Amino acid sequence: MIRFTNHKGEKWGNFLDIKRYDFNKIKPQKYDGKRILLSSVTDPYIPLELKYQNTRKILERLVDTTAFVSILTKSKFVTRDIDLFKQFQNLEVGISISTLDVNFAKLVERGASRPQERLDALKEIHDNGIKTYTFISPFFPGITLYKDIIEKTLEYTDSYMFENLNFRPHNVPRIFKLVREQYPNLLSMYERFRKDNSLWDGLASEIDAYCQNLNIEYYIEFHHGGFSKS
Numbered sequence: 001m002i003r004f005t006n007h008k009g010e011k012w013g014n015f016l017d018i019k020r021y022d023f024n025k026i027k028p029q030k031y032d033g034k035r036i037l038l039s040s041v042t043d044p045y046i047p048l049e050l051k052y053q054n055t056r057k058i059l060e061r062l063v064d065t066t067a068f069v070s071i072l073t074k075s076k077f078v079t080r081d082i083d084l085f086k087q088f089q090n091l092e093v094g095i096s097i098s099t100l101d102v103n104f105a106k107l108v109e110r111g112a113s114r115p116q117e118r119l120d121a122l123k124e125i126h127d128n129g130i131k132t133y134t135f136i137s138p139f140f141p142g143i144t145l146y147k148d149i150i151e152k153t154l155e156y157t158d159s160y161m162f163e164n165l166n167f168r169p170h171n172v173p174r175i176f177k178l179v180r181e182q183y184p185n186l187l188s189m190y191e192r193f194r195k196d197n198s199l200w201d202g203l204a205s206e207i208d209a210y211c212q213n214l215n216i217e218y219y220i221e222f223h224h225g226g227f228s229k230s
Helices: 054-062 076-085 102-108 115-127 146-156 172-182 184-195 199-214
Strands: 035-038 068-073 091-097 131-139 159-164 217-220
Touching: 035 054, 054 076, 068 076, 076 091, 076 115, 091 115, 102 115, 102 172, 115 131, 115 146, 131 146, 146 199, 159 199, 172 184, 184 199, 199 217
Parallel strands: 035 068, 068 091, 091 131, 131 159, 159 217
Antiparallel strands: none
16 A cells, blocks of 8 residues: 555555544445445554544444445454444454464564464354354465364354465565575475466365365455456
8 A cells, every 4th residue: 555655665564544534424324235344455453443443433333334344354352343243234254364373473464463362353253143254365375274274263154265375576575585484395386376377276176175065155266366467
């Protein structure tokens, strides 16, 4: 989002803009029949949400909508709003996770809640009668042990979603530095994935067969080309 804001030259993750908005302008009926996602760029439950409460204020205004509302987060703080989630007609809450390995998570998701904290939050939400999903993303080939994640979350996840690793040009140096330092034996495989998008098809087929065998609800959202225009 740097190119859409006034943060040119700054490093992603080192700045945050707090949006100001007249929340009374939100008319829940305006969104009836539509889909709302909170949120896809900035996590709706980052620690500063506890101070500014923008996400909660939005949800408070949307309670009466019949829109399908989806919450997606990497934060344990999502449990704060269970009372609000229960008031919605059509809402689901998901956690995004790519690994159960605490050390690897620290490398790729600096500042996010630990994997187990996210899973604990999802279980608490599910135990409160709220629909849940596990978003396995970004999917690191050979590193993301999706079967382990599914096995661990099966009892409190209603559906799963899979999204591939983003090989966009500005991400490539960071991806290969990480693999080179942490998983050097996988370096050649990542070179192949970078050059051959069809490899995602094979991985998708493997996931498809595994999920069908378990008879679970799932969606595979692999974007070929890693979201790159090329």
